[in-house]
Amino acid sequence: MKRVALLGMPNTGKSTLFNRMTGGAARVGNWPGITVELLSGKILLGSDMVEIIDLPGIYDMHGFSDDEQVVRHFLHDNVPDLALVILNATQIERQISLLLQLKQLDMNLVVLLNMADEAKKFGISIDSKKMSDLLGMPIFLLSAKYGTGYAEALQAVSKALRYPTPGMAEQLRSQLEQDGHIESEMAHVLKHSVQIPVRLSDNLTEKLDRVMLHPWLGLPIFFAIMYLLFQGIFFFGQPLQTGVNDLFGWLRNAAFVPLLSGLPTALQGMLLDGVYNGVATVAAFVPIIILFFLFMAMVEDSGYLSRAAFLMDALMARLGLDGRGFVMLLMGFGCNVPALMGTRVMRSRAMRLLTMLVIPFSLCSARLQVFVFITAALFSPKTAPLVLLSLYLFSFAAAILTALLFKGRFKNNEPFVLELPPYRFPTARQMALRGWLEVRHFLRRATKFIVAGVVLVWLLTHLPLSAAPASSGTLAGVIGGWLHPLFAPIGINEQLTIALIFGFVAKEIVIGALAVIYGLSGEALSGAIGQQLDWVQAYSFMLFTLIYTPCLATIATLRSESKQLGFTALSIVWSLVLAWWVSFVFYQGARALGY
Numbered sequence: 001m002k003r004v005a006l007l008g009m010p011n012t013g014k015s016t017l018f019n020r021m022t023g024g025a026a027r028v029g030n031w032p033g034i035t036v037e038l039l040s041g042k043i044l045l046g047s048d049m050v051e052i053i054d055l056p057g058i059y060d061m062h063g064f065s066d067d068e069q070v071v072r073h074f075l076h077d078n079v080p081d082l083a084l085v086i087l088n089a090t091q092i093e094r095q096i097s098l099l100l101q102l103k104q105l106d107m108n109l110v111v112l113l114n115m116a117d118e119a120k121k122f123g124i125s126i127d128s129k130k131m132s133d134l135l136g137m138p139i140f141l142l143s144a145k146y147g148t149g150y151a152e153a154l155q156a157v158s159k160a161l162r163y164p165t166p167g168m169a170e171q172l173r174s175q176l177e178q179d180g181h182i183e184s185e186m187a188h189v190l191k192h193s194v195q196i197p198v199r200l201s202d203n204l205t206e207k208l209d210r211v212m213l214h215p216w217l218g219l220p221i222f223f224a225i226m227y228l229l230f231q232g233i234f235f236f237g238q239p240l241q242t243g244v245n246d247l248f249g250w251l252r253n254a255a256f257v258p259l260l261s262g263l264p265t266a267l268q269g270m271l272l273d274g275v276y277n278g279v280a281t282v283a284a285f286v287p288i289i290i291l292f293f294l295f296m297a298m299v300e301d302s303g304y305l306s307r308a309a310f311l312m313d314a315l316m317a318r319l320g321l322d323g324r325g326f327v328m329l330l331m332g333f334g335c336n337v338p339a340l341m342g343t344r345v346m347r348s349r350a351m352r353l354l355t356m357l358v359i360p361f362s363l364c365s366a367r368l369q370v371f372v373f374i375t376a377a378l379f380s381p382k383t384a385p386l387v388l389l390s391l392y393l394f395s396f397a398a399a400i401l402t403a404l405l406f407k408g409r410f411k412n413n414e415p416f417v418l419e420l421p422p423y424r425f426p427t428a429r430q431m432a433l434r435g436w437l438e439v440r441h442f443l444r445r446a447t448k449f450i451v452a453g454v455v456l457v458w459l460l461t462h463l464p465l466s467a468a469p470a471s472s473g474t475l476a477g478v479i480g481g482w483l484h485p486l487f488a489p490i491g492i493n494e495q496l497t498i499a500l501i502f503g504f505v506a507k508e509i510v511i512g513a514l515a516v517i518y519g520l521s522g523e524a525l526s527g528a529i530g531q532q533l534d535w536v537q538a539y540s541f542m543l544f545t546l547i548y549t550p551c552l553a554t555i556a557t558l559r560s561e562s563k564q565l566g567f568t569a570l571s572i573v574w575s576l577v578l579a580w581w582v583s584f585v586f587y588q589g590a591r592a593l594g595y
Contacts (some may be wrong), residue, residue: 001042002161003051003078007071007102008086009095010057010422011306013114017086017144018054019433021154021425023097038074045158045431053080061101075105082160085111089119089126089141090422093190100182109137110160113154116141118422128347145427205303205422207418212304218311226308229299233291233334242285248280248385266465273458288365290439292338296331296433301426310420319400320407322346329399332362336554338562354403354410356562357571359396361549363391366507371542373511378538379528387539391546398547398578457505461498476501490544500544506551531592536595540587548579 008014022041039054046165055074085102087095099111113119113126132139138156142149179251183407193485219334237583299305309323316326324346331339339359346352363371368565371391460476467473472481472494480497487497495518504515518528533541548553549572559568 001051002081003053004082004084004157004161005055005074005080006084006086007055007098008057009059009088009098012086012088012145014086015054017112017114019114020144020147023050023433027265027335032553041230043160045154048158048161048361050157052439058098072333075107082108082110082157084157085109086114086144088114089112089116090122090124091124091125092119092194093196096184096186096189099410100185103135103137104253108160108163109350110153111137111139112142112144113139114144114148114406117143117146118424125192127478128517128539131189134189134193151171178303188451190351191255208423209307209420212307213311219306220310222311224297225304229295233288233295237288237291240291244283244287245280248276250285250324251282252276264464269462270455270458273462277453277458286439291395292331292334293439296338296342298426301424301431303421303423306420319403320351320410320412321358322401322412325351328355329362329482332359332364333395334365335519336360336362336550337557340554340557345559347353348412350410351412353562353567354406354412355408356404356558356567357410357574358399358521360554360558360571360575361395361402361547363395363546364507365552366551367546370503370507370510370545372531373526374529374538374542377530378533378535387542390452391542394543394546394582398582400573445564457502457509486580489542489588490580491533492544492583493537493583500548503545504549504552505546506553512543534595536590539590540583543586544579544583547575547582549575 006014006018018041021043021211038056041052041054043050047406055071058068058071061068070200083102085099086590087099099109102109105364109388113134116126126139126141128139136162140149140153140156142153143496144150150548162356197311212221216223252272256272260271262272272302305327307328307499311323312326313323324343328339328342331342338364340356343352343355343359368388371388374388379387428511430581457476460479461474462469462474464473467477471477476495476498479501480494482492483497493501499510499513502512515525518525529538550558554567555572557566558571562568
């Protein structure tokens, strides 16, 4: 099978072209010589099946960032039959240097000058035929967003694949010493094939940036936009999530309960309460994640996310992060899983790991459900909003403390390089493909972990079979008894300890676990908890729930995105330790003050 590698600088529309070529039929795979997974997809070109590999965006072949090393190692150990180089036509005078470096490798190249529609709007005129003659390689104008020039590009790729690719190992090793003539060649090509107006004009972008990047108004506008984005996600997503839950509940009672009624009670319970509920738990995430990625694709592809990162960079740099880390932290308030997946935009691995370490402290929607229930049971309507606000502040504090403590271990020496593209609106096709790809990757990663976790919790709360479900006589009850000396100093009783075991799978299960443990639901459950706990115990329980080990889906994503079991273990252990100490200081301090 022939192999085509997509190469180019960041923000050239490379991923948009990849999605258009593969139609979303992509997979993540490992490659010899590199330690990260790359996205690839197979397409039929003529009579040949061709594999397309989307390489990380790089600025040049000389750099020592993680992404640049990945690209060099890939080209050295997995020589492609063709390199498809995507350049941003609106920035051709800056991006052609990368093309000339790749030309020195004696590779089989086809060049696509993407965003040709924007270049025309800016008054940039590119004679692609003249440039092709000067450089001795096929060059085409393209708009990956709208598909203009796409058919011609595919024909050129199909034609170029008929010719063999020379070996590049020696050229790659010696290239750094052979770049002296690049500047003169670049100037010659631009002079004879490109006409750029003295001042590029994009009045809309300039006008919007005067407001969006304003020293005083920029941040309030950013927070307002993110607030509206999350409100939109949950305004539209929660009814869909409720609908999915109702659908699975109806399907369980109407189809699976009668179907499995002939099985032994224990096996029936494990299949229904374990495996089936595990699938239903994963399915409940899907509506929120679909909307999340649709909305974030709109914000990111519009060019605004780059500006938000720019606004917050100075503050986040003190924490060892950058502006994008703050954006991902905010994403985590919707759901930690897609926020962790969103760190792929970071070029430095150390920066990415530190950001992934702080994201799980974001107060996600699942934790919020627990807190709303507890505050309604223990606090007055006037006090409850302040309690929720304080938990959000604790969430930020935990993330900031973690970043400060671990920034030395995950030290990033790479400068923060950021492009501010013009504002543009993504097409519906772009957003749909982006949402589908991310949801499919989430389902593949999370399903096995969630189902396995739910089955494990069911076994813990139902064995031995002679004990009442979720009682102190079950394995979970025994574990709760063992852990009670550890949790007693922070005001968490055995019943709440068992609920925390359920919360390890998904925080939404905590309320359901309490209902099973107390044998009550709704207002009756709220009343029982309100009578058994005082506000200090309840707040300590919420602090621990806020900070301790995130759900299985988050842990699975941490493991998948970091590729390190040790890093995943660090995240779990650190969150448990921090949760216990924060709850201990609060609980013992409140008791010492007489509360």
